[in-house]
Amino acid sequence: MLVSGLGAVRNVVFWVLCLGVALVSWRFLVAGVDLTMPTVAYHASLRPIAFYAHVGLAPIALALVPFQLWRGLRDRHRPVHRLLGRLYAAAVLLSGLGGLWLALTTTSGPVASSGFALLALLWLATTAIGIQSAMSGDLARHRVWMIRSIALTLAAVTLRIYLPLSMLTGMDFDTAYAAIAWVCWVPNLLVAEYLVARRPSLSAAQ
Numbered sequence: 490m491l492v493s494g495l496g497a498v499r500n501v502v503f504w505v506l507c508l509g510v511a512l513v514s515w516r517f518l519v520a521g522v523d524l525t526m527p528t529v530a531y532h533a534s535l536r537p538i539a540f541y542a543h544v545g546l547a548p549i550a551l552a553l554v555p556f557q558l559w560r561g562l563r564d565r566h567r568p569v570h571r572l573l574g575r576l577y578a579a580a581v582l583l584s585g586l587g588g589l590w591l592a593l594t595t596t597s598g599p600v601a602s603s604g605f606a607l608l609a610l611l612w613l614a615t616t617a618i619g620i621q622s623a624m625s626g627d628l629a630r631h632r633v634w635m636i637r638s639i640a641l642t643l644a645a646v647t648l649r650i651y652l653p654l655s656m657l658t659g660m661d662f663d664t665a666y667a668a669i670a671w672v673c674w675v676p677n678l679l680v681a682e683y684l685v686a687r688r689p690s691l692s693a694a695q
């Protein structure tokens with residue numbers, strides 16, 4: 490009883506975080522980039538295509554995560570899962586290429602730049618392998634690579650948890666930001682590897 494109660498709370502928190510961060514990311518649609526994202530507004534004027542592809546489409550990938558993990562939807566409505574999967578892949582492809590360009594041109598220094606760039610490359614690669622596996626009918630391999638892709642998508646959530654926490658500790662912003670460009674995704678990927686290794690049906694598919 491207690492365990493299933495905790496599971497339900499965990500699910501609600503997960504949905505709220507994914508949908509909440511996605512919705513808040515679209516704040517620039519309401520009040521513009523200069524007002525709502527002042528620290529990255531220079532990207533919008535220097536490289537608008539990369540910037541808007543990223544901040545406009547990455548939230549779609551994040552918002553789709555809880556739907557794609559929802560077993561009831563996956564099992565009972567396969568065509569919906571496939572359609573949302575294609576939408577997820579397209580959002581990752583375009584926003585990932587945009588994110589890669591933002592990473593390579595950020596003024597936040599080489600540590601942040603390399604952390605975000607590697608995240609973008611791994612995001613694109615894991616998603617491509619996951620989708621290719623589904624298209625070739627290897628569903629076990631598809632699951633493994635989509636767990637990795639989703640762990641990287643969730644970097645958007647962990648980053649937005651760690652940033653305010655780092656401010657609470659009084660850490661210098663530039664140092665914290667550079668560290669968080671790595672810390673927002675490396676532990677996520679380790680958790681994904683743990684989840685894969687813990688389930689024999691998944692680890693056999695690697």
Ligand code: HEM
Nearest residue numbers: 514544547548551588591592595597605608609612641645
């Ligand atoms: C997983 C791969 C991702 C990479 C490599 C990436 C990379 C970046 C980079 C480099 C910037 C500019 C930061 C700067 O120059 O200081 C940025 C900003 C931004 N990204 Fe991503 N990002 C990723 C995922 C996401 C996701 C899934 C979302 C969805 C919510 C997202 C939403 C945003 C938003 C809204 C901004 C504007 C700044 C902000 O509000 O914090 N990103 N991203």
